[in-house]
Amino acid sequence: MTRARSKVLIIDDEEDMCWALENIMKRQGVSSRSVVCGQDALELVRKFSFGLIYLDVKLPDIEGIELAQQIRGIDRKVPIVLVSGFFYHDDVPVQTALQDKLISCFISKPFQHNEIVGSLKFARRRLN
Amino acid sequence: MSRIGESATRALSRNETKNISTMTILDAIPSSILMIDRDLRVISANRHFLESAKRTRNNTVGCDLGKVFPPVIVKNMAFESRIQSVFKENRVTRGERMVYRAPGIPLRIYYYRIIPFAQGRQVESVMLFLEDVTEQVRLSEEVRRVERHLASVVESASDIVLSMDVSGRIFTWNRAAEKISGYTSEEVRGRFFSEFCADEHGCEVVRALSGSRSGKKALMNEWDLVTTEGVSIPVSWVCSPMYDDFAQTVGIVAVGRNLAERRKLEMQLLQSQKLAALGVMAGGIAHEIRTPLAVCSSAAQFLMEDGLSPDFQKDCAEKIHVGIKRASVIIEDLLKFARPSKKSHMQQMNIVSTIDEALELVTHQARIQQIEIVKSAGEDSLIISGISGLIQQVFMNLFMNAINAMPDGGTLAVSLERVKNEILVYIADTGQGIAKENLDKIFDPFYTTSPVGKGTGLGLSVCYSIVKQHFGSIEVDSQIGEGTTLCVRLPLLF
Numbered sequence: 001m002t003r004a005r006s007k008v009l010i011i012d013d014e015e016d017m018c019w020a021l022e023n024i025m026k027r028q029g030v031s032s033r034s035v036v037c038g039q040d041a042l043e044l045v046r047k048f049s050f051g052l053i054y055l056d057v058k059l060p061d062i063e064g065i066e067l068a069q070q071i072r073g074i075d076r077k078v079p080i081v082l083v084s085g086f087f088y089h090d091d092v093p094v095q096t097a098l099q100d101k102l103i104s105c106f107i108s109k110p111f112q113h114n115e116i117v118g119s120l121k122f123a124r125r126r127l128n
Numbered sequence: 129m130s131r132i133g134e135s136a137t138r139a140l141s142r143n144e145t146k147n148i149s150t151m152t153i154l155d156a157i158p159s160s161i162l163m164i165d166r167d168l169r170v171i172s173a174n175r176h177f178l179e180s181a182k183r184t185r186n187n188t189v190g191c192d193l194g195k196v197f198p199p200v201i202v203k204n205m206a207f208e209s210r211i212q213s214v215f216k217e218n219r220v221t222r223g224e225r226m227v228y229r230a231p232g233i234p235l236r237i238y239y240y241r242i243i244p245f246a247q248g249r250q251v252e253s254v255m256l257f258l259e260d261v262t263e264q265v266r267l268s269e270e271v272r273r274v275e276r277h278l279a280s281v282v283e284s285a286s287d288i289v290l291s292m293d294v295s296g297r298i299f300t301w302n303r304a305a306e307k308i309s310g311y312t313s314e315e316v317r318g319r320f321f322s323e324f325c326a327d328e329h330g331c332e333v334v335r336a337l338s339g340s341r342s343g344k345k346a347l348m349n350e351w352d353l354v355t356t357e358g359v360s361i362p363v364s365w366v367c368s369p370m371y372d373d374f375a376q377t378v379g380i381v382a383v384g385r386n387l388a389e390r391r392k393l394e395m396q397l398l399q400s401q402k403l404a405a406l407g408v409m410a411g412g413i414a415h416e417i418r419t420p421l422a423v424c425s426s427a428a429q430f431l432m433e434d435g436l437s438p439d440f441q442k443d444c445a446e447k448i449h450v451g452i453k454r455a456s457v458i459i460e461d462l463l464k465f466a467r468p469s470k471k472s473h474m475q476q477m478n479i480v481s482t483i484d485e486a487l488e489l490v491t492h493q494a495r496i497q498q499i500e501i502v503k504s505a506g507e508d509s510l511i512i513s514g515i516s517g518l519i520q521q522v523f524m525n526l527f528m529n530a531i532n533a534m535p536d537g538g539t540l541a542v543s544l545e546r547v548k549n550e551i552l553v554y555i556a557d558t559g560q561g562i563a564k565e566n567l568d569k570i571f572d573p574f575y576t577t578s579p580v581g582k583g584t585g586l587g588l589s590v591c592y593s594i595v596k597q598h599f600g601s602i603e604v605d606s607q608i609g610e611g612t613t614l615c616v617r618l619p620l621l622f
Contacts, residue, residue, distance in 0.1 A: 017419065020447075086415040110421045111422065
């Protein structure tokens, strides 16, 4: 695995969503990459080590939570933040994922920018 | 013996033979026969009479008629005057009925005639001929009773029961038919049944009648009956041929059930079904709206910050604009679908655009379940006669069924094909499939494989009913583990 400069990985099939998250990261001085499907995400996670992953729940080729588990299979420690327009905080799958420490936190769409910025604290390495 | 003696003996024996023969014949006849002279005395009585009346020759022959029959009878039947007029006029009487009661004998009914025996112009004697018709009368009364009962059955039925000859002219028209149509049975007798059916359903009627005429098995069909006031009433008909004893078709029976009530119920069902479907789709649709809202929210939050490049600001504004439009479209589709169907008459409609709209509505749900929708491009305008709201609901229902059969993802393929004057819409999924033994049950009301609380099982039966209303049909083909393909056929206008 390439120990490249830590980045944030954004996984969302909605391009404008990636645009928004990327710009929030940019304004925080954090570099980021976006992919629109699970397949591409897994490829990148295999190749690189990311500081934090923002993960959408409804992707065209796979369920977000299942993708999170597959990512765990490859990188046991990378923090995952679930960002979803489908679930709410008290939905069972979300609670379970939090309890199992599969995800570090959950943010529902639409969100406040400071929520996203706040979640950066879960990043495992210094992000630049 | 002398020659004269011999011939006399021969003549005598010939006479005796003749007399014996006549008496034998009279005694063999199973009706009562009395010969009566001008003085109303019994000349002879046959065995049947004697046995029936429990009399002997001795106390009958030579007696007054009044002594042989009970006086009550003689008086009431006016035997004497009748017999006398026969003697005078030399004419056979009309047949009359007589009820004979005697102690120790059960009631009997007779039919009698008085027949003159004339020699030259003088009536020498009359014959009183009595036929015991007790059994026939009883049987005919029995028959009348059964007929009345059968007629009552037909008249009491709340369904329309009518019969016609092979050319379609009305024979009988029951009370229910009178009530529903407003026409009395006198008004309709002899007229063609098709005169009272809606013009636009003419082909259906012709088809059903000719089918019955050629002895085809009774089929169910729907066409409207038109009342005296010109109102069309939807009726479900079953026509069957009537056969005579030689297996020839002599007529057609049509039994009709008023569908107006059922249609009203179906409308209510449709609306509650719609709302139920909306409930199921709500999750998917909410997600679809939240995404553009999230983009708008972020764009707005950016705009509120300082130090933005003009290009970036423009980007943000655009994203808000687009996002709101997207959310509006989704809401609009939803509202259009949720509204009760206003149109209730068949009109020209483009089935391609209706299917596209239905597909649009289920896209959101499909996306969530990782289902790929494949629609083969074809003609973009195919006109049928129908109620677009209902047709849209049918397809939405069929699409949702397909989607529900693929909980772990798959492909929903929709294709349209024009074959002669029909359009065939194929809906194929790669889901769990339907077992062969269940294939013909799927259109039954309340048949469902969904878990309790998830599906009511009313969807497909309502779809089937709507498609039938539009003179189409639904066929299904399925393989367990591979998927199901539904084919909806509808007649094309052009």
